[in-house]
Amino acid sequence: MAHPADPPSAPLPATTPRLAGRVGLITGAGRGIGRAFATALAREGCDLVLCDICEGLPDGTPYPKTSREQLEETRRLAEEAGAEVAIRVGDAGDPAMARELVELAQQQFGRLDYLIANAALTIEGEIAELSPDVFETVIRNNLLGTFNILSPALGVMREARRGRVVIIASGDARHAEAKASPYVSSKWGLIGLAKTAALEVAKAGVTVNVILPGPVDTPMMSSEERFRQAVPGKENPARDDYLEARKDATPMGYAWVKPEDVAAAALFLLSDEARFVSGGTLSIDAADSANWT
Numbered sequence: 516m517a518h519p520a521d522p523p524s525a526p527l528p529a530t531t532p533r534l535a536g537r538v539g540l541i542t543g544a545g546r547g548i549g550r551a552f553a554t555a556l557a558r559e560g561c562d563l564v565l566c567d568i569c570e571g572l573p574d575g576t577p578y579p580k581t582s583r584e585q586l587e588e589t590r591r592l593a594e595e596a597g598a599e600v601a602i603r604v605g606d607a608g609d610p611a612m613a614r615e616l617v618e619l620a621q622q623q624f625g626r627l628d629y630l631i632a633n634a635a636l637t638i639e640g641e642i643a644e645l646s647p648d649v650f651e652t653v654i655r656n657n658l659l660g661t662f663n664i665l666s667p668a669l670g671v672m673r674e675a676r677r678g679r680v681v682i683i684a685s686g687d688a689r690h691a692e693a694k695a696s697p698y699v700s701s702k703w704g705l706i707g708l709a710k711t712a713a714l715e716v717a718k719a720g721v722t723v724n725v726i727l728p729g730p731v732d733t734p735m736m737s738s739e740e741r742f743r744q745a746v747p748g749k750e751n752p753a754r755d756d757y758l759e760a761r762k763d764a765t766p767m768g769y770a771w772v773k774p775e776d777v778a779a780a781a782l783f784l785l786s787d788e789a790r791f792v793s794g795g796t797l798s799i800d801a802a803d804s805a806n807w808t
Contacts, residue, residue: 532560538624542607543634545581547733551774557598575638577740608660617667630668633683637698653697658704678721686729713794722793729800730771765801
C-alpha cells in the first residue's frame with residue numbers, strides 16, 4: 516500500500532483536446548488576452564462563461580473601451596472552435612455579478628473547473644497629481660475585483676475538490692513603472708492574494724497561480740495614446756513608429772509578446788500536468804524578467 520505522503524504517478528501528457536468536459540470562467544474576455552484565452556480553451560474542448568465590462572469601463576484609460584460587438588466576436592470565435600458559450604456584460608469584480616457568473620457556470624454547465632481572472636484597467640498619472648478617487652478606482656477594479664470573483668469560485672472548487680485558478684497580473688508586479696502607481700500597486704497585490712489563496716485550497720487539490728505578462732500586443736498597448744507616448748516628437752505616430760521606438764523594450768528585441776503566448780502559458784497551468792504547480796508566478800515577457808528577481 517502506497518504511503519499517503521507519496522503522490523500517485525504523474526499523469527501522462529494529455530492528447531488533444533486536453534480540457535474536454537471542463538468549464539472555464541474568463542473575465543475581461545472581450546478582446547486581447549481575454550479573447551486569446553477563450554479561443555485557446557475552446558480549441559481544447561472547454562465550455563465557457565465569458566464576461567466583460569465593455570462600455571462600463573471607467574473613463575480615463577489610455578485606450579478605447581471594449582464594445583459589446585467585440586465580446587460577441589469572442590463568443591463567435593469560441594463557438595466556432597467548438598465550445599458552448601454563455602456571456603454576460605458587466606463588472607465581474609462586483610460581488611453580485613461575480614456570484615452570478617459562478618452560479619451561471621454551475622447552472623448551465625453543471626460545474627466550474629477553471630477561473631481566469633483577467634479583467635483589469637489602468638489610469639495613469641504621477642503620484643503627486645493623482646486624485647485618491649483615481650487610485651481607488653484602479654485598486655478596486657484590479658485587486659478588490661479579483662478578490663470578489665476569486666472568493667465564490669474558490670468556494671465551489673474547494674467543495675468539488677478540483678479546480679485551477681490563473682490570475683493575470685503583469686511584469687509591473689515585479690518592478691515599478693512611472694505614472695502607473697495604482698496599476699503597479701494592484702498588480703503587486705495580486706501576487707500576495709494568489710499565494711494566500713493557494714495555501715488555503717491546497718488540501719482540496721485546487722491550484723492558484725499568477726501569470727506576469729510583459730507588454731502585450733492588445734488594445735491596451737496598441738492604441739493611439741500609446742503611440743503618442745512612445746513617439747512624442749511625431750505628429751500622429753502609427754503602429755510601425757511605436758514598434759520602431761520600442762524595439763528594445765525586451766531583451767529578445769521585441770516591442771511586445773502576443774496574446775496567444777500568454778494563453779499558451781495559461782493552458783499549461785490549467786492542465787492536469789500542472790497539478791503541483793501552485794502559488795507561483797510565470798513570466799511571459801521575452802526575457803524582460805531576467806532584469807529582476
